[in-house]
Amino acid sequence: MTKKIAATKANLLALKDAYNFAEKGYELLDKKRTVLIKEIMDRNKEAADLQEKIEESFKKSYESLLEASITMGSGPVYEMSHSIAKEKEYEIVSKSVMGVEIPKVKYESEELKTEYSLHNTTVAFDIASLDMHNIKYLIYQLAEIETSIFRLAQEIKKTGKKANALEKVQIPKYKKMINDIENELEEKERDDFFRLKKVKDKKKS
Numbered sequence: 001m002t003k004k005i006a007a008t009k010a011n012l013l014a015l016k017d018a019y020n021f022a023e024k025g026y027e028l029l030d031k032k033r034t035v036l037i038k039e040i041m042d043r044n045k046e047a048a049d050l051q052e053k054i055e056e057s058f059k060k061s062y063e064s065l066l067e068a069s070i071t072m073g074s075g076p077v078y079e080m081s082h083s084i085a086k087e088k089e090y091e092i093v094s095k096s097v098m099g100v101e102i103p104k105v106k107y108e109s110e111e112l113k114t115e116y117s118l119h120n121t122t123v124a125f126d127i128a129s130l131d132m133h134n135i136k137y138l139i140y141q142l143a144e145i146e147t148s149i150f151r152l153a154q155e156i157k158k159t160g161k162k163a164n165a166l167e168k169v170q171i172p173k174y175k176k177m178i179n180d181i182e183n184e185l186e187e188k189e190r191d192d193f194f195r196l197k198k199v200k201d202k203k204k205s
Helices: 009-072 074-081 123-204
Strands: 091-097 100-106
Touching: 009 074, 009 123, 100 123
Parallel strands: none
Antiparallel strands: 091 100
16 A cells, blocks of 8 residues: 655655656657667568578578589588588677667688588589588578577567556556645645635634
């Protein structure tokens, strides 16, 4: 149960300040939510485009690898796959978007370097190797975007809860308290006015 606040002008001013602060807070949270929703929609589109590219690249690479296995034999293909250079280390840094930490995979994009002789491979194997090399950079980008979407969605949920608490609970509560105190002060002023009038009337008589 909320403790009743004394109907004084000082308390009324304090409540009005709290009400104005709550309204400004709601406006800021609502704007933040709008910006975050736009951000997540843009990133969803980017993720869908990247997923399509990755699927197409994997399909093309698999077809080339299948062709290489037929023409070269699965044994040599397996052996040569182990001679492909390992991916270099990458760093994950962050940037802030409306207070949300968004990850960024920092890496150096390099051309494919092979440790096997090109004379021992077919064009299909070389194409598959190049495609697989390039796919990893697309996967880095997709990982960035999907993690960003997840974090943005969490922040939208938190921001929404705060905004709803202000809009549905705090702001109406302050409105009612202000209205109650204003009514009580007006009634008190009327009583004081009539009391003063009676005193004056008595003095006259």
